[in-house]
Amino acid sequence: MKVAIFASGNGTNFEVLAKKFLKHEIPGQLALLFCDHPQANVIERAKRLGVTWASLTVKECGGKAEYERRVYQLLIEKKIDFIILAGYLRVIGGPILANYEGRIVNLHPAYLPEYPGLHSIERAFADQRKQTGVTVHYIDAGLDSGPIIAQKHVPILPTDTAKSLEQRVHDCEHQLYPAVVKQILTNLLEKEPTKNEKSDS
Incomplete structure (x- = not known):
């Protein structure tokens, strides 16, 4: 099973x-990092780790529809079976969503349905909540x-600053996301027919 990770920024989860x-x-083969910001640090991480990477922007594609089409074409060329979003700051749409239904997972730095969208950690901290959290979920056409x-859950401590809370949320992400991805891919691989079963069908 070939996997792509989509990311937009620093790339710690990647x-x-x-x-x-x-x-x-x-389990599975990490076949591609895709990034929508060609100067993002996550690309340097991919280079250092020897992971194949690619980058496209909406601007160079002339619009969102063509961007989505070209990203989807890239996934087909790389024979990608499963997509992991790790700090990818664009809404998935078009042919990718239609053709990868149930095969795109996302990590969100809040306890959904609380604080969907951007700046979730900062918003939870500003609201003086007692806790926030981390969520792993499948992607659909909506926003998170x-x-x-x-x-x-990640508690918000009386001594927290926005920066210290962000670090503890990221620490939680780094524990939860790999464990969940491992379980999902293990389950999918167990359900895949063997070569003999494929030849018999």
């Missing part, structure tokens, strides 16, 4: 996941509204 794929601690797979 690196955690990539290292586990490379050590075979998560797909079926929830796993969640974990």
Whole structure:
């Protein structure tokens, strides 16, 4: 099973996941990092780890529809079976959503349905909540509204700053996301027909 990770920024979750794929601690082959920002640090992480990467922007594609089409074509060329979003700051749409239904997972730094969208950690901190969290969910056409797979609370301590809370949320992400991805891919691979079963059908 070939896997692509989509990311837009620094790439800490990408690196955690990539290292586990490379050590075979998560089943499947990490075949591609896709990034929508060609200067993002996550690309440097991919280069350092020897992971194949590609980058496209909406601007260079002339619009969102063509961008989505070209990204989908890239996935077909790389024979990608499953997509992991790790800090990818665009809404998935068009042919990707239609053709990868149930095969795109996302990590969100809040306890959904609380704080969908951007700046979730900062918003929870500003609201002086007692806790926030991390959510792993499938992608649908809405904004962070797909079926929830796993969640974990992260307490907001009286001594927290926005920066310290962000770090503890990221620490939680780095624990939860690889474990959930491993379980999902293990389950999918167990359901795949063997070569003999394919030849008999």
